[in-house]
Amino acid sequence: MSESCSHDCNSCGADCASRQSSPADLLEKPHELSHIKKVIGVVSGKGGVGKSMVTSMLAVIMRRREFRTAILDADITGPSIPKSFGIKEKAMGDGMGGIFPVETKTGIEMMSVNLLLENETTPVVWRGPIIAGTVKQFWTDVIWNDVDFMFVDMPPGTGDVPLTVFQSIPLDGIIVVASPQELVSMIVEKAVNMAKQMNIPILGLIENMSYASCPDCGKKINVFGESHIDETAAKYGLPVLAKLPIDPQLAKNCDQGVIELFEGDWMEHAADVVEELLK
Numbered sequence: 001m002s003e004s005c006s007h008d009c010n011s012c013g014a015d016c017a018s019r020q021s022s023p024a025d026l027l028e029k030p031h032e033l034s035h036i037k038k039v040i041g042v043v044s045g046k047g048g049v050g051k052s053m054v055t056s057m058l059a060v061i062m063r064r065r066e067f068r069t070a071i072l073d074a075d076i077t078g079p080s081i082p083k084s085f086g087i088k089e090k091a092m093g094d095g096m097g098g099i100f101p102v103e104t105k106t107g108i109e110m111m112s113v114n115l116l117l118e119n120e121t122t123p124v125v126w127r128g129p130i131i132a133g134t135v136k137q138f139w140t141d142v143i144w145n146d147v148d149f150m151f152v153d154m155p156p157g158t159g160d161v162p163l164t165v166f167q168s169i170p171l172d173g174i175i176v177v178a179s180p181q182e183l184v185s186m187i188v189e190k191a192v193n194m195a196k197q198m199n200i201p202i203l204g205l206i207e208n209m210s211y212a213s214c215p216d217c218g219k220k221i222n223v224f225g226e227s228h229i230d231e232t233a234a235k236y237g238l239p240v241l242a243k244l245p246i247d248p249q250l251a252k253n254c255d256q257g258v259i260e261l262f263e264g265d266w267m268e269h270a271a272d273v274v275e276e277l278l279k
């Protein structure tokens with residue numbers, strides 16, 4: 001390191017030993033038998049806002065549109081995806097260090113830590129580097145067949161684990177999911193800035209639990225107050241991809257493991273934007 005080091009490698013051309021790696025240097029290669037065309041990360045500023053549900057619904061819609069679709073569940077400490085698809089079976093190895101993903105009823109390929117654990121109620125109490133290493137292996141050791149669109153349910157937040165995932169998997173775009181309350185806080189801003197720093201295009205924002213519809217008169221009720229997604233999207237120059245209602249049927253579909261049967265057209269525009277990536 002030179003004595004005049006500013007610790008900002010972007011403004012210095014010196015090829016010194018302490019030069020920070022660019023994000024591209026940290027990208028991992030997928031398994032040699034994997035063929036994955038587009039990878040979309042689904043992120044949120046914090047847990048519990050419906051990120052896994054949005055990931056599942058997007059995968060279901062793209063599968064309905066007859067694309068070969070996969071879900072990489074990188075939310076290691078809160079893996080809820082297999083349950084919402086009603087998957088109980090475990091992933092199998094190929095005997096040479098590779099792992100086959102499990103296929104859902106409609107043919108979505110999936111990998112999640114719950115498909116590897118003996119008991120899905122066992123808590124994952126691993127430290128950050130182990131969690132990040134597991135996600136990397138889901139990318140490098142899983143034999144993904146021909147996949148048009150892979151959705152990555154990212155670990156929530158903007159800490160060490162999501163950062164490592166951002167750096168190791170080559171994402172073609174990210175979708176930010178937020179609840180109305182998050183949209184008025186700085187949490188979304190952090191998630192957006194993280195993606196910008198990684199130079200990953202943000203496809204847009206999805207507001208989950210935006211409103212509830214009265215079962216008697218159909219009137220929209222803003223349970224968490226007025227929606228703020230339009231002003232937040234305008235602030236960051238991002239498109240709004242969807243506004244999802246609180247729908248007890250959706251929660252039921254997840255709980256009963258039949259998310260593939262969900263009805264509703266709220267996510268069609270988001271799916272159109274994802275589909276554009278292949279054109």
Ligand SMILES: Nc1ncnc2c1ncn2[C@@H]1O[C@H](COP(=O)(O)OP(=O)(O)OP(=O)(O)O)[C@@H](O)[C@H]1O
Nearest residue numbers: 047048049050051052053078156245246247251254
């Ligand atoms: N719009 C909605 N209507 C009804 N239920 C919903 C809706 N969005 C999410 N839920 C329910 O809320 C719960 C949490 O959702 P989900 O697991 O997708 O959140 P998450 O952001 O992925 O959380 P974490 O990151 O902590 O895993 C689930 O049981 C899901 O079924």
